[in-house]
Amino acid sequence: MGDLSGYGGDALKSLKEAGAAIGDVLEAKTPWGEVTGTLVPRYLYGDGDHLVLKLRSGYNVGLRVSGLKGVRVVAKGEKPSFSPPAPPKPAKGLPRVLIIGTGGTIASRIDYRTGAVGPAITAAELYSLVPELSGIAQVHPEIMFDIFSENITPKHWSRLARRVAKAVKEGFDGVVVAHGTDTLGYTAAALSFALAGVPVPVVLVGAQRSSDRPSSDSSLNLIAAVSVAGTARFSGVYVAMHLGESDDKIAFHRGTRVRKNHTSRRDAFVSVDVPLAAVWGRSGLEYVSEGLPARGGAFRPRPRFDGRAALIKFYPSMPAGAIRAARRAGAKALVIEGTGLGHVSKELTKELAAFVKAGGLACMTSQCIEGRVNLNVYDTGRDLIHAGVLPLDDMLSETALAKAMWVIGTGASGARARELMSANVAGETTPRTFPS
Amino acid sequence: MGGEDGLLVGLEIHQQLACSTKLFCACPPAKSEEFPYHFERRLRPAQSETGRFDPAAVFEFAKGRSNMYFWNPESSCLVEADEEPPHPISKEALEASMLAAATIDSNLVDEVHVMRKIVIDGSNTGGFQRTAVVGLGGSFSIDGSRVGVQSVTLEEDAARILGEDAASRRFALDRMGVALVEVALEPVKGDPEFVGRVALHLGRALRSTGRVARGLGTIRQDLNVSLSGGAVVEVKGVQKLNLLPKVVEYEGKRQRALVQVAARLKESGVRRVRCRTGDVTAVFARTSSAALRRPLGVGGRVGCIAAEGLGGLLGWEPEPGMRLGKEIAEVARANSLGGVIHSDEFARQGVAESEASELRKEMRCGEGDGLVLVAGPQEVVERVIPLLMSRLEGAVKGVPAETRAATDAGETRYMRPRAGSQRMYPETDIPTIKVAEGLWKKVLDQMPEDWSTLVGRLKGKYSLSADLALKVYDSGDPEEFERLAHSLRLEPSFIASALVDLPVRLAREEVPERGYSPQVIVEALKAVDAGRVAKEAVPAILGVVGRRGVSVSEAIGELGLVALDETQVAATVDRIVGAEANLIQEKGEGAFSQLMGEAMRELRGKADGATVARVLRQRLDAALGKTSRAGGDQPS
Structure with a gap:
């Protein structure tokens, strides 16, 4: 049959x-x-x-x-099988770039099981789809996972970080990570901590419009990512996505300062409260921000993550039970996304005090997205400080969560954990914010 | 003529539907004049579910052009910009398309699957058009001939092209996403006149649903033309119905010519046209051919294709104006390359004999071979030569499968290779739609009166001529005519003619459109009905409304039109008859037409012509001493 x-x-x-x-x-x-x-x-x-x-x-x-x-x-017929043309051969002498595939929109085709777009294309096929790459770098495609980005966990972050660290040892000039856009910001932040001091560019790239369509943004994003990973003079972890609606410029965002701010637009990703790291145009890099780390230097990866942290968005009437539930579920760290300058209700403040007393790491960010928290302005804030809640300055909530998982993953706890959480490890906080 | 030699024509009609929103978003289907926003995109060939690329898509991509899209929030949103997934399909449009299918006796499918049809010429921001089959099969009859329906599909309209050059194409997004119904017919015999009638019938049938848009650009015809057994040529974008027969005739001639070229090759034993290529720029270093000097002057190259056995066949015209050489030039032009010269036109293009013989030596070929020179920027020459080669090699097969565009003159021009069957795949963002029984019944309840029955009824019931009855139908609002015919005490034929003939006449006289909108015409008719003005005044009133932008009442005032009663008419006529006593004496009955002319000069628009004539006849008879034929007024 x-x-x-x-x-x-x-x-x-x-x-x-x-x-x-x-x-x-x-x-x-x-x-x-x-x-x-x-x-x-x-x-x-x-x-x-x-x-x-x-x-x-x-x-x-x-x-x-x-x-x-x-x-x-x-x-009788044959079940439609996938047989793409053979990928082109890269030229010798070009920089070597490792492309890691994780699944997601940049690597997707039609999934007949659900009738929806699903991850299916291998990284090698991806390479055959974008022949321009052969003129930019010797590309080494490698599939690590084939999952939707919403299924990515801290375990995947650890594996990614280890693979990148290995690639550095293998002498790759840069690494590109193709990733679904939904949790791209989280992974970028996580890698920024695990790979702090990485001597090559590590560029995370995605696509907002599926790669099976002729209008997909995937190819240009990938071309820019590979080009920068292979040739840029700076190092560090970045996200490369469209700067605007047009297929002309690609924005490079710092891995700890980037956020997906739109469900579907090509330019969904924005750098929050900081300038872009770089802008790529068809003829190369058109703008590079000051202060980016140069290539090279000593590097020691710290790729361990502990997933027992939670990100909780406060809302009016939130029951104290929400914090207790997180505690019961084994949370060792909490990132609270408070209102305004970083506030929660009185009831929750009490609950957070109990959490900290029991040895938990409780931190505060703001659901305003832009601006920094300040727990010294109102009584509520002062109560939170008294309760032992750590204000995270202008750190993004998603970045704070990834960082908390990384901090407890290092084995740090108590004062050491608070210290590490407050330290500026990978540009996750900035001392000054300017009028836009 | 067409038909006897096996010319077959498959007609595809694309008709916009009248809906409150576009097919996959909430934007109104409005036309915009200004476009405050724009963005640029490049489309890439998409990989199909089998991993292969479509030849038509690769062809468009190889041109390296970018697309600029212009949009206005009044008519487009992120969906048209391909920045947001499509919203669920418009139920209104789905119903209208099903009604269209039922009207031409096509069979509704049980489950509608929206597909993506790859269209990479930039006319769709996504690189595909969303389209779904709603009806399959069925047939209708025209003058005793059965015409089969292949399919009825519901699809989104493409972006409107604003202009193009070698580097980019510019499109407006206002039209993109407007719901269309496409009816594809089984091939019919390629008799141009019959094809025209089929299109006319189909258009009328679709309009009978009352659910289709009207006006310029709302209907468009594509043709699939083939000689029996030959490849199918797709001709796109016949905008005007009256061009259809011309296009069929042109395409038939073209294909017959290509078949004759193939036959000639066969006769002379050429089974395969082998081509060799080379760079022959050096041969033309001092050429006097303007066509070559121009590209060479800006650093271009001259490439050459030597095609075995094509000597003398490139310039041969088996049918008037149809040459293989012209086909080659069209392929080059579709790739933005103008400089193509073939060996049968060397002399005319200023290629010296010495150059020609050096060329033949260089390419190592004889008189029996055809030569094609391709001049332009090196990268374009290199891209175009393989395309021309494959076209020359295809000469043995006769007609190649390709997509052509219809021109305003009713001819066709090469556009691109025919898209392969791989160009369609499921639109996974839209769930499939089950055609439940309830929806079926709802559609059947709306089935319109057959258009020919309706035209017959208009003719009989309102004593309209066949021509006028058809025009009333074609005008798109026969219901409005019937309402007016019932409510006004005017002759139906006068009402009909005012509704359908007057706008044509006023447009020809360059009266602005506002002067003959349906509302204005109806208002003017009401003024006639109320006895305020005579019916002869209607064109003048509409003219003033159009030119001056005033209301009908104001126009009547400006024209000094006040309907006179019969006593007032008689006073004017009496004055004229009195003043022209000598003329009447001299010409007797013969003075009537001159007197009528004088009377109408004074009374036009103020009195009905028939009334003036009747009064004048009485007064003239009285003056000549006859007894009045009319029973009313007695001479004083």
């Missing part, structure tokens, strides 16, 4: 009776005539009442099985 992935119910029954398999050409007898087409897989949540034929014109149509007078196989 051939493959009938996705089909169920009556549709599966009648296809089995006909001896049909995905890819076969079928003729379905409808009350108004015969419809001939190739049987395509049914998406995961489709009902069991219809079969889907791809007509010769390329269109898919669904036909209700109960209305059919018969289905027969006209010709």
Whole structure:
């Protein structure tokens, strides 16, 4: 019996009776005539009442099985298989860049199981899709994970950090990490801590519009990422995404200061309260911020993370039980996203005091996104300080969470953890903010 | 003529639907004049589910052009900019497309799957058009011939092209995403006149649903033309219905010519056209050919293709104006390269005989081979030569499968290779739509009266001529005509003519459009009905409304039009008859037309012509001593 992935119910029954398999050409007898087409897989949540034929014109149509007078196989076919052209050979003498694939939109095609866009393309196929890369760098594609970015955990961060550290030893001139955009900011922050002092550029790159479409931003983002990873004079962890709606400039954001601020636009990523690290145009880097670390130097990775930290957004009427629940779940560190300058209700302040007393690390950021917290201005803030809550200045909440996981991952606790959490390890806080 | 030699034409009609929003977002389908925002994009060929690339897509990408998109928030949002996933499909449009399918007896599918059709010429920001089959099969009859329906699809319209040059294309996003219904017909015999009638019938049937948009640019025809057994040529964008027969005729001639070239090759034993290429820039270092000097003057190169067995066939015209050489030039021009010269036109293009013979020596070929010179910037020459080679090699097969564009003159021009079957894949952002029984019934309840029945009824019930009845139907609002015919005490044919003929006449007289909007015409008709003005005054009133931007009442005032009653008409006529006693004496009955002319000069627009004539006839008869034929007024 051939493959009938996705089909169920009556549709599966009648296809089995006909001896049909995905890819076969079928003729379905409808009350108004015969419809001939190739049987395509049914998406995961489709009902069991219809079969889907791809007509010769390329269109898919669904036909209700109960209305059919018969289905027969006209010709056996093959299940559509993926056979891309061979990737081009990179030129000798160009910088060597490791491209790590993790899944996500920059590496996606159609997923027939769900009818949605899913991770499917290997990094090698990605490379064949963007032949320009062969003129920029010797690219070494490598797939580490094939998962949606929302399924990335601190364990993946650790593996990524170790792989990058190894790449540095192997003599790669730079590393590009292709990553889904949803949690790209978190991973960028995490790698910034784990790889603090990394002597080469490490560029995280994604795409907001799926790479199966001709208009995808994936190729240009990748070209810019590879170009900068291979040739830039600076080092450190960055995120490379479109600067605006146009396919002309790519913004490079510091890994600890970047945030996804739009659900779908190409320029969803923004540097919060700091200037861009760099801007890339078609002829190379057009702008580089002052103060970026130069390439080279000694480097000791600290790739361990401990996932037992939680990010909690305070809201009016939030019950104290929310903090207790996090504690019961084993949280060793909490990042509270407070209101305004960094506030929570009286009830929660008490609960946080208990958490700190029990040895937990409690930190405060602001849900305002822009600006810095200050717990000295109002009584509420002073109460929080008294309760032992650590204000994180202008650190972004997502960055603070990644950092907390990294801090407890180093084994630090108590005063040492507070000290490390407050220290500026990878540009996560800035001493001065300027009018925009 | 067409048809006898197996010319087949498959017609595709694209008709915009009248909906309150676009197909996949909440934007209104409005036309914008100004575009405060723009962005630039480059499209890449997308990989299909099998990992391969479409030839048409690769062709467009190789040109390296960028696309500039201009937009206005009044007509577009992030969805058109491909910056936001599509919203769920418009139910209004889905219903309208299903109604269109049912109207032409096509069969509704049970589950609608929205697909992405790769279109990489920049006319869609995503690089694909969203399209879905709603109806399959079915047929209708025209003058006794059955015409089969292939499919009825619901799709989004493309962006509107504003202009292009070698570096970029400029598009407006206002039209993008507007719901369209596309009806693809089974091929019919390629009789140009019959194809025209099929298109006319289909357009009328779609309009009968009352759910389609009207006006310029809301309907567009594509043609699939082939000689029996030959490759199918897709001709895109026939905007005007009256061009259809011309395009069919032109394309038939072109394809027959190419078949004759292939036959000639076969006769002379050429089974394969082998091509060699070379850089021959040096041969033309001191050329006097302007076509070559121009590109050479700016550092360009001259490439050459030697095509075995094509000597004499490049310039041969088996049908008037149709040459293989012209085909080659069109392929080059579609790639922004103008400088192509073939060996059958060397003399005309100023290529010296010495250059030609040196060229033949250089390319090691004889008189039986054809030569094509390609001059331009090196990278363009290198890109275009393989395309021209494959076109020359295809000469043995006759007609190549390609996509062509219809011109305003009713001819066709090469656009790009025909897209492969891989250009369609599922639009995964839109869930499939089950056509539930309830939706089916709702659509069937809205089934319109068949258009030809409706035209027949207009003709019979309102004593309209066949021509006028059809025009009323084609005007798009026969209901409005019927309402007016019932509510006004005017002759239906006068109402019909005011509604459908007057706008054409006023447009020709360059009266601004506001002068003949349906509302203005109706208001003017009401003034006639109320006896305020005579019906002869309507064109003048509309003219003033249009030119001066005033209301109908104001126009009547400005023209000094006050409807006179019969006593007032008689007073004027009496004065004229009195003053022209000598003329009447002299010409007798023969004076009528001159007197009528004088009377109408004074009374036009103020009195009905028939009334003036009747009164004048009475007065003239009285003056000549006859008894009045009319029973009313007695001579005083």
